[in-house]
Amino acid sequence: MELELCFTVEDPAAEPVTELLERHLAEMRAISPPGSVYALDVEGLRVPAVTVWTAQVSSGETPRLVACGALNELDRTHAEIKSMHTHSDWRGHGIAARFVAFLIGEARHRGYRRLSLETGAFEAFAGARRLYARLGFEPCGPFADYGNDPHSAFMTLHLS
Numbered sequence: 001m002e003l004e005l006c007f008t009v010e011d012p013a014a015e016p017v018t019e020l021l022e023r024h025l026a027e028m029r030a031i032s033p034p035g036s037v038y039a040l041d042v043e044g045l046r047v048p049a050v051t052v053w054t055a056q057v058s059s060g061e062t063p064r065l066v067a068c069g070a071l072n073e074l075d076r077t078h079a080e081i082k083s084m085h086t087h088s089d090w091r092g093h094g095i096a097a098r099f100v101a102f103l104i105g106e107a108r109h110r111g112y113r114r115l116s117l118e119t120g121a122f123e124a125f126a127g128a129r130r131l132y133a134r135l136g137f138e139p140c141g142p143f144a145d146y147g148n149d150p151h152s153a154f155m156t157l158h159l160s
Helices: 017-031 095-109 123-134
Strands: 005-010 050-059 062-075 078-086 114-120 138-140 152-158
Touching: 005 062, 005 095, 017 050, 017 062, 017 078, 050 095, 062 095, 078 095, 095 114, 095 123, 114 123, 123 152
Parallel strands: 078 114
Antiparallel strands: 005 050, 050 062, 062 078, 114 152, 138 152
């Protein structure tokens, strides 16, 4: 049975969104070398160019926050996926794939022609890279303000 997800625009400073974002940052800092963590903190996600969504699952009586993700508008035609994170208790249920598909739909709705992302280049991020590739993202070079980083993998999706 597929989980029922509800995607909602959220203030990243609101509880329990902050807790999920702090888990995400802690995980990225534990996996990635210093200087190669490009995840945004709460204040970095509160700028006008960024929209943060959460995914909640209705399991029982109370909806539970299970994932977060954001779109960062780089310009009127190009956006970036930021802060994609699924709570460790909810991984393996297809939530990340559905969330990325939702963000792709939002990007199309906003009229972006390109959607890009940065993720890790090493084994801990292999599953994420496979997920993005399965959804149509292809490897690309650094974009926006990113430089060459051997610990980063850059991917992009051209939207029609």
